[in-house]
Amino acid sequence: MDDLYLDNIDEYVNDQNKIVTYKWLSLTLGVHVNTAKQMLYHYLDQRRKERSGTTLHATYLVSGKCSENGSVCHKVSVVREDQLDDTKSKLDKTISVHVYSVQKAELKDSGPLYSTDYDAVKENLKNCNKYSTIRCAAAVPLSHTELQKVQEKVVEKEATKPSLNDHTAAAPKPSVKQPKGIMGMFSSKAAPKSEACNKEVKTEQKDEASPTEGPKSKVSSKANAMNNFFGKSADKKVTTDKPDKNIKEETEGAQSSSAAVSSKPSQSSSKSKQDIKEEQPKESKAVKDDSKDSRSKTKRLEHSDSEEERADSQKKKRRRIKKPQSDSSDDEVIPDSPPVPEVQTPSPGNEVKKEPVSHQEASEGRRRKRRRVLKARTFLDDEGCMVTEKGYESESYSESEDDSKTTSQPSGESNSLKQSLGKREEEKTKEKGQKKAPAAAAAANKSTKQSSIMGFFQKK
Amino acid sequence: MFSDITEQKETLLAPPGTERPVFSRDERTYSGCSEGFGLGERSFQRQYAHMYAARLMQMRGILKDRAEQKWGTDIPIKKLCDLQMGEQCVIVGTIFKHMELQPSILKEISEEHNLLPQPPRAKYISQSDELILEDELQRIKLEGKIETAKFVTGSVIAIMGAEKNDGKFTVEDYCFADLPPQAPREPLNSDRFVLLASGLGLGGSGADSMLGLQLLIDMVTGHLGDLGEQSGAASISHVLLAGNLLSQSTQDKDSTTKAKYLTKKTQAGSVEAIRLLDELLVQLVASVPVDVMPGEYDPTNYTLPQQSLHRCMFPLSVPYPTLQLVTNPYQAVMDGVRFLGTSGQNVSDIVKYSNIDDHLEILENTMRLRHLAPTAPDTLGCYPFYQQDPFIMAECPHVYFSGNAPAYQSKRIKGPEGQDVLLVAIPEFSSTQTACLVNLRTLECEPISFSTFSTEDDDEEMNISH
Numbered sequence: 001m002d003d004l005y006l007d008n009i010d011e012y013v014n015d016q017n018k019i020v021t022y023k024w025l026s027l028t029l030g031v032h033v034n035t036a037k038q039m040l041y042h043y044l045d046q047r048r049k050e051r052s053g054t055t056l057h058a059t060y061l062v063s064g065k066c067s068e069n070g071s072v073c074h075k076v077s078v079v080r081e082d083q084l085d086d087t088k089s090k091l092d093k094t095i096s097v098h099v100y101s102v103q104k105a106e107l108k109d110s111g112p113l114y115s116t117d118y119d120a121v122k123e124n125l126k127n128c129n130k131y132s133t134i135r136c137a138a139a140v141p142l143s144h145t146e147l148q149k150v151q152e153k154v155v156e157k158e159a160t161k162p163s164l165n166d167h168t169a170a171a172p173k174p175s176v177k178q179p180k181g182i183m184g185m186f187s188s189k190a191a192p193k194s195e196a197c198n199k200e201v202k203t204e205q206k207d208e209a210s211p212t213e214g215p216k217s218k219v220s221s222k223a224n225a226m227n228n229f230f231g232k233s234a235d236k237k238v239t240t241d242k243p244d245k246n247i248k249e250e251t252e253g254a255q256s257s258s259a260a261v262s263s264k265p266s267q268s269s270s271k272s273k274q275d276i277k278e279e280q281p282k283e284s285k286a287v288k289d290d291s292k293d294s295r296s297k298t299k300r301l302e303h304s305d306s307e308e309e310r311a312d313s314q315k316k317k318r319r320r321i322k323k324p325q326s327d328s329s330d331d332e333v334i335p336d337s338p339p340v341p342e343v344q345t346p347s348p349g350n351e352v353k354k355e356p357v358s359h360q361e362a363s364e365g366r367r368r369k370r371r372r373v374l375k376a377r378t379f380l381d382d383e384g385c386m387v388t389e390k391g392y393e394s395e396s397y398s399e400s401e402d403d404s405k406t407t408s409q410p411s412g413e414s415n416s417l418k419q420s421l422g423k424r425e426e427e428k429t430k431e432k433g434q435k436k437a438p439a440a441a442a443a444a445n446k447s448t449k450q451s452s453i454m455g456f457f458q459k460k
Numbered sequence: 461m462f463s464d465i466t467e468q469k470e471t472l473l474a475p476p477g478t479e480r481p482v483f484s485r486d487e488r489t490y491s492g493c494s495e496g497f498g499l500g501e502r503s504f505q506r507q508y509a510h511m512y513a514a515r516l517m518q519m520r521g522i523l524k525d526r527a528e529q530k531w532g533t534d535i536p537i538k539k540l541c542d543l544q545m546g547e548q549c550v551i552v553g554t555i556f557k558h559m560e561l562q563p564s565i566l567k568e569i570s571e572e573h574n575l576l577p578q579p580p581r582a583k584y585i586s587q588s589d590e591l592i593l594e595d596e597l598q599r600i601k602l603e604g605k606i607e608t609a610k611f612v613t614g615s616v617i618a619i620m621g622a623e624k625n626d627g628k629f630t631v632e633d634y635c636f637a638d639l640p641p642q643a644p645r646e647p648l649n650s651d652r653f654v655l656l657a658s659g660l661g662l663g664g665s666g667a668d669s670m671l672g673l674q675l676l677i678d679m680v681t682g683h684l685g686d687l688g689e690q691s692g693a694a695s696i697s698h699v700l701l702a703g704n705l706l707s708q709s710t711q712d713k714d715s716t717t718k719a720k721y722l723t724k725k726t727q728a729g730s731v732e733a734i735r736l737l738d739e740l741l742v743q744l745v746a747s748v749p750v751d752v753m754p755g756e757y758d759p760t761n762y763t764l765p766q767q768s769l770h771r772c773m774f775p776l777s778v779p780y781p782t783l784q785l786v787t788n789p790y791q792a793v794m795d796g797v798r799f800l801g802t803s804g805q806n807v808s809d810i811v812k813y814s815n816i817d818d819h820l821e822i823l824e825n826t827m828r829l830r831h832l833a834p835t836a837p838d839t840l841g842c843y844p845f846y847q848q849d850p851f852i853m854a855e856c857p858h859v860y861f862s863g864n865a866p867a868y869q870s871k872r873i874k875g876p877e878g879q880d881v882l883l884v885a886i887p888e889f890s891s892t893q894t895a896c897l898v899n900l901r902t903l904e905c906e907p908i909s910f911s912t913f914s915t916e917d918d919d920e921e922m923n924i925s926h
Contacts, residue, residue, distance in 0.1 A: 023683055033683045034690075059913075063685055074897070076675055076684065077911040096686030110912035114671040121743065125776060129746045133690040134682030136485035136747050141779035154771075 005029060009043045013056065013104055019112055021101040024120040026131045033131050040099040059107065060084050061100040064091035078110055370394045483682065483694035485748060486652050488795045488900070490698070496850040497765035497787040499843060506844040508837045512614075515831075515849040516554055516596065519616040522637045522830070523552045527618040530635045535620060540598040543629075548622045551629070553595035555615045557608070559813070561586050562839070584813055585609055593619060593629065604631035609815035610825075614834035637830035639875030642856035645796040648901040652795060654698045655680060655897055655908075658755065658803060658863030661890025662740075663733025664707030672893040672910040677740060679908075681747040696897070698794055699748050702863030702886055703755020703803020706733045711757050730759055738774045745780040753788045755803035755863060763841040764805065764833060765789060765850065789832055791857070797900050800853070801861035801884075806833035808864070809840040819865040819885040824873055827853075827860055827881065857881060859898055864888045868896060870905040 008029065012018045026036035044058055062084065063076040078100050079087050088094050101113055121128050129139075142150065372392040381387045524537055527550045538549045561584045568578070591602040591611055604621060611617075621631040660673060678684040682693050710729035744750050754760040754769050761767055768785040771778045786792075789802040807822045813835060816822055826832060832851040836842035856879045865885035873881050882903045887894045894909040 074908040132682040
């Protein structure tokens with residue numbers, strides 16, 4: 001038997017001042033654990049015989065059976081050399097004794113033993129059990145492809161579980177598609193926004209909890225916000241195809257995660273697709289009627305919704321959103337300055353579906369157009385307080401053409417949407433769209449198109 | 461017992477020999493049956509009344525049978541609305557315990573009372589508690605031979621007695637649903653063990669417990685000990701970690717209380733702890749099948765049934781098919797032995813609302829009540845189930861456990877139809893350094909404890925932990 005190991009151990013203990021545990025030795029030298037234990041013993045023995053003035057200390061592992069209060073218990077302990085005999089005497093039956101570690105200095109505490117082993121194991125995580133005594137036939141890691149298959153199956157299961165209420169047109173891997181769809185939509189938008197939103201979506205994807213209404217609403221609210229951007233800014237870069245496709249994908253994705261679009265399956269899909277198509281800048285002809293129809297249809301859908309809360313909150317949202325609109329407003333246009341944070345319509349505004357509600361949308365081709373401007377409105381809210389809100393409202397102007405279309409969602413709602421977007425970047429609170437972070441909205445505005453700044457100088 | 465099958469072999473205090481023994485892990489047949497505890501699509505729009513109604517409905521038939529068995533068929537079983545004054549009868553319903561000290565959100569937010577929120581207490585019982593029995597339509601106060609402090613809200617029982625003049629029901633006797641039917645198990649030929657551990661408490665400040673944990677893992681994977689012990693360890697065919705893998709200190713929500721600029725760069729404590737857990741798990745799963753149940757302080761949902769931890773948190777261990785992330789409560793059949801148990805939230809909740817402190821006694825009581833968590837949803841967070849109550853035990857387990865008990869306890873109980881159940885209160889590893897080994901052949905349980913030395917042991921004897 002080759003005694004090189006004795007020199008090795010000597011080097012580790014004396015020269016490098018290491019604590020040599022049996023596990024560390026076995027992993028370092030690549031030997032069976034029992035061999036390592038025997039090596040340590042041999043080394044200890046030899047050194048002690050050779051020089052009497054050796055400063056080697058050892059810890060031992062003792063395990064055995066002991067009976068306390070009539071009940072039998074199996075004890076495993078790591079003890080110092082001086083406590084070894086003591087411990088052995090306490091046990092009824094000693095099952096195993098072996099050297100646990102050898103080191104130069106005396107250990108007061110067993111903490112360093114743990115850290116030595118921890119380091120050794122950390123380096124060899126893949127084959128930490130290579131030198132152990134027990135082999136388990138079932139414990140073979142799956143290969144990469146097998147693992148992917150398993151994961152896909154699980155993802156499908158998760159996707160189909162929550163879409164119990166939703167329709168079947170969900171893509172097979174909706175959660176995977178979802179970020180892609182949203183990414184596509186964001187590709188024409190400001191980079192930071194997309195990053196933030198992607199991060200959000202990715203974390204949502206990672207969330208094991210089957211999508212609750214919170215994340216769903218976030219997705220749909222993002223979608224809504226994006227739609228707003230499409231509508232509001234004259235985004236010539238965005239071709240009709242791209243937003244269409246992306247919105248469709250996003251719809252699918254959003255729906256598959258049962259976004260707060262609607263609960264009735266096929267109707268909703270066609271509905272929202274219809275809605276989105278209607279949002280196209282160029283097709284604002286029969287938008288008014290269609291949108292009204294879709295709105296009323298969706299309203300009806302909600303009434304017959306089995307999920308009462310959604311219907312209730314939708315109703316609530318409607319009620320509340322209508323209320324601010326009915327109040328008077330000042331005619332100031334302050335497009336890009338961040339509005340002062342105030343009380344505003346509650347977060348249900350976020351969960352409103354992608355309605356292309358265009359209240360007073362004029363058809364294209366005429367000089368007299370409507371567009372959305374940032375206005376401040378002052379009104380009295382429930383508690384009798386005066387509230388000033390800045391929001392987008394549609395307004396007619398007879399200028400040179402803009403591609404702007406008016407997806408005039410109620411201003412409060414758009415406000416809350418933008419604010420929720422911004423806020424999400426800071427705190428990932430999913431249901432509080434009530435916080436104001438209009439800076440994000442302003443930033444997004446600034447970064448998209450020159451026209452938004454030009455709006456400052458255009459005729460009101 | 462585990463310590464009986466391990467033989468003594470003194471081979472390691474010798475120079476290296478040539479034998480390199482390798483044992484192969486015993487395999488067991490396994491089938492999980494905790495589908496009832498998985499939540500698919502979740503809707504929190506419902507009220508909890510449905511759950512109580514389902515519970516009563518499911519248990520009423522069982523209790524009627526038990527009442528007839530106990531008191532004979534002469535005494536009529538009546539609903540509360542049909543009660544006659546003075547007539548002796550049997551009523552079946554859900555217990556509601558009215559406790560003054562029970563934290564009530566309505567009282568807290570009531571402006572009239574101007575109350576500060578109550579500080580958390582160890583026990584919320586008091587002398588003035590009252591028991592009320594409710595059925596589908598009515599409720600009635602109970603008095604008489606019924607010990608108020610032992611019962612908790614949500615238990616469904618049958619009571620024999622009579623209604624007296626003042627509208628209260630005087631109890632003469634009561635009975636529970638007792639143990640459900642048990643499928644007989646086939647005896648095994650060889651000893652096979654299942655290791656139960658809980659309360660690993662990673663991410664906490666106890667560095668000593670880490671070595672204990674490492675010793676546990678080394679023992680199970682066959683690194684530790686002499687040949688005899690290693691061959692014994694090869695007969696451990698399964699490991700079950702019953703909750704609280706992370707310590708309570710990882711629950712610190714600094715980010716919500718402190719200012720943003722202080723917490724921006726810091727990570728939640730649970731991130732590091734989960735990484736540590738993953739590294740520990742990969743050592744275990746490479747050698748033995750492991751079931752991981754979430755507990756009170758683990759990153760999963762709060763309400764029962766807790767869903768399994770997500771596989772993305774364990775990138776190193778997930779490739780191994782031996783890792784199973786399961787729900788809390790959990791049920792499985794291993795080698796014909798049915799295991800059922802929780803991570804201990806149901807038991808500790810009952811501790812707070814009754815005068816019983818012994819975890820094992822509470823386990824037995826829940827078994828007799830045939831319900832895993834009677835206090836859900838009253839004081840224990842629970843998902844609002846609609847048409848069924850999955851916590852009612854349909855089939856009697858052979859091993860019934862609960863994790864995170866203050867000390868190890870185990871007991872064997874017998875049911876009225878010959879059921880035989882081993883009750884195990886798994887101790888918290890981070891404080892007791894003890895785990896349990898259940899022998900599947902004999903249904904006996906043995907604690908196994910690990911100890912290390914530290915500076916305090918210089919003068920006294922070695923710290924024997926149990």
